[in-house]
Structures are given as structure tokens and as C-alpha cells.
Amino acid sequence: MPAMETIQPLWGSGSVEEGRDIQRQAGPAIPFADIFQSAVENVKETDAQKNQAQYLLATGQLDNPAELMIASTEAAVSVELLVQLRNKALDAYSELMRISM
Secondary structure: OOOHHHOOOOOOOOOHHHHHHHHHHHOOOOOHHHHHHHHHHHHHHHHHHHHHHHHHHHOOOOOOOHHHHHHHHHHHHHHHHHHHHHHHHHHHHHHHHHHHO
């Protein structure tokens, strides 16, 4: 069993400078805009895959019709995720506006 001296505390003494050092070590934060842009790109990509699968099915080139259902479901889920991200962003904005008054 390891000695108790080897256990490091989760938080330091609580100094502000120490907190800033921890934030710098954690790496750069991912801005919300990047997450939102990634979700938009995902919607575009999954919609294109769904459209391709629909075309292939309509022309008789799709061997497995389940692929169309999978692509349709992926597209629907990606749109739902984007809508939920938008709703959360609007909720956060509304809360910030309410606080500033």
C-alpha cells in the first residue's frame, strides 16, 4: 500500500496564481463557436450521405436498403443535436441578459 505522502491534493492552497497555472496546463479551451461550427458541418455531411443513399436506392444501385435508414437516422440525430445546441445557447444568452439587468 502506498504511503500517504505520495497522494497529491486535488486543489492547491487556493491561490489565484496557482489556479491560473492549472488552467494553462490544461490546454486551450474549445470555444463554443468551434463546437457549433462542427455541429453544422456534421449536419451537412450526414444530409449529403442520406441524399446519396436515397439516390442510390432510387437508381437501384443500393444493395442494402438498411443503409438508407441508418443514414436517415444519423441525419435526423445530427439535426436534433444542432437544435439542442442552439436552444442551450439561447437559454444561456437569455440568462445572461436577465442577470445584467
